[in-house]
Amino acid sequence: MGDIDSQTITEICSGSIEDNEDSDGWDEMEVTGEQTTCLFCSSQFHTIAVALDHCRTEHNFDLLELKTKYNMDCYSFIKMINYIRKVRPDPKTIVESQTALWDNDEYLKPGEMESWLMYDFDDLGSAPSTPHYAIDGKTPISNITYAELQRQIQELTVQLRHKDALLQNAMQDISKMKQVTRTIVEAADSLDTSMNACVASVPVRYDSEYFNSYSHFGIHHEMLNDKIRTESYRDAILKNVNIFSGKTVLDVGCGTGILSMFAAKAEARMVYGIDQSDVIYKAMEIVRENKLHEKVQLIKGRLENTELPEEKVDIIISEWMGYFLLFEGMLDSFIYARDRHLKPNGEILPNRCNISVVGCSDLARYDTYITFWDNVYGFNMQCMKSEVLTEANVETVAIETIITEPCILTEVDLKTCDTNTPNFSAKFKLKVKKSGKLTALAGYFDIFFDLENPVSFSTGPHVTRTHWQQTVFYLKNIIDVTEGNIIEGTLTCNRMLKNVRGLHVSITIGEDKYQYRLD
Template structure:
């Protein structure tokens, strides 16, 4: 393991491809695709099918930091939602739609392509919101809404490395197509950060393991294992650098602008103050919500 004092990173790739490569170790293609490039038909089917399974929705709802941040923002800023028409893009179980309805929204339109929408219909009825929340199955780009314009768009579109779940383009489409003048999209600002991580125990478990596997040498596996991303929660004590901000996404993002192509062109440096090895780069996506009245 070579001591490193400074790591410099140059990013010049498409956001979605970067995020997908980070998580899936897939090939990164160059080009000027949109923020969330169109999925191939088979990929799209797999993507939406995955959200028809209940486990992924249970995992998201049990993420208390994420779910309670949405809840607290909506409840503590109920004056924003009172008597407004709200569009929930990718509603899943309808949790955000119900937050908005409980905060006083006049009408909530919840759209989702996956089969979970049928469960959301039952959930909405069970909680007494069937007269406030309308649920529509389909892609936001293809469905017909019962209104021409909405006052607010909410969406829980963030995924691994912020952009991996391929929904940002849908949110931008909904904004450009349905948001009334003076309307709002929440969340309206997101950041992507990188930080260096060094964890000796995990390193040994993941890499040294291959030196002796039930009495057999499999060290050649290390070359295959090292490039693969690991999605997990890391202990704060394993961080060996300051977080490095590499991109900020704003509500004003224009799908047709050069900026919306989301090329990461920043030359970012992570300075390591202690002489140690860098096990991996850990991504941190920050979506700040104000829980104070706006």
């Protein structure tokens, strides 16, 4: 089935896939020239309808009878197709069996994509069976006159025009509603988040989009290819083997399992890695391929909703950091693990971090990103500036554009911090090192493993680039600064109320106050 996840399967079953922007390809499955191969022989057909008729007459395999016999649903159909393709049973074995031979979730695992999996199984038996009146997907129209067809086309054309007009009005109303809603929500996001909402309060079904983003293997390649990040974790673990030897370890958000395997190499007694993303299935294969499956046990699930094999562990490791350190809200899961699963006096890696800000002067980048909207192929699009300026931008800041000393905004002790950590306000003073025009502030973070053999790394512009890069806050009003000046201001960070994994950041410099979002 390719990389189909459980959400996609649910959409197939419910029919909601039709609303997807790619739905045209699904709707046309029965009328394209793609060949459908018989489930039991090499015969091929233009449509599934004809293939089903062939299975019924040539192999005595009647899908409608099986649907009734086993009370099959869409999931059962998918599992049956994968079972047939994998096991290649005789059709008689399936027809005569008293139980569904495919009743095992292993047959929901991704396999090879094919047209059978696109078949709208829920419609089977709800209308006259296509094979009984169609010849290779073509329906005779001998009883329909040409004049009648013309009349029907004209009526449908009038109806379509009327519906188009209604749709246009509806779209305009929706656009207005979106603007009003956005204004209300953004105003709410700028308020104090005293209610201290956190990831644990979000139902799993509403959190699936976040975890699905980590099902794409490109993001794992980017993280593993980040040597500063990966080698720092490796060194913190393998240079402190005495801490791990004989201990139990929990890897929160284990991804491909790289940290779990480092811990196993450091002689841990048992490592439990947990991740809600479907990448966990590949991680299981990776662990087996490296012959570490007896020391590393991987679990699919969201930590806040999953029971672990051992309630308490000696060490918790996690690479939970997001852009500007706190974006994504995975710190919440780390804190949840610490408070519920760490033994007294247990170790956590990393154990300390901080967030800093520094001033930048990059007029060329400012012109490319902001001034660009003044004249776009001869058209004025300045209204776009307000949108662009409220989006914190993740990019690599060139070291030569840094014109101030950095300033630490907040420090986080991971042994004592709580889920209110993303809500903070800090004053900053930036000493100007080089005269110029201040176009933006750049935020970054540092990570510390305070162990017997300490390790640390930075994501700032003054060191080798990491995949986190820097979070850049462009200023609407550029500021002229002179060497030796002190730029004073306040940066306030809060969780978004509409999305607890997102951040709302406000920066005040003098009389100017700027609002930004990371979501």
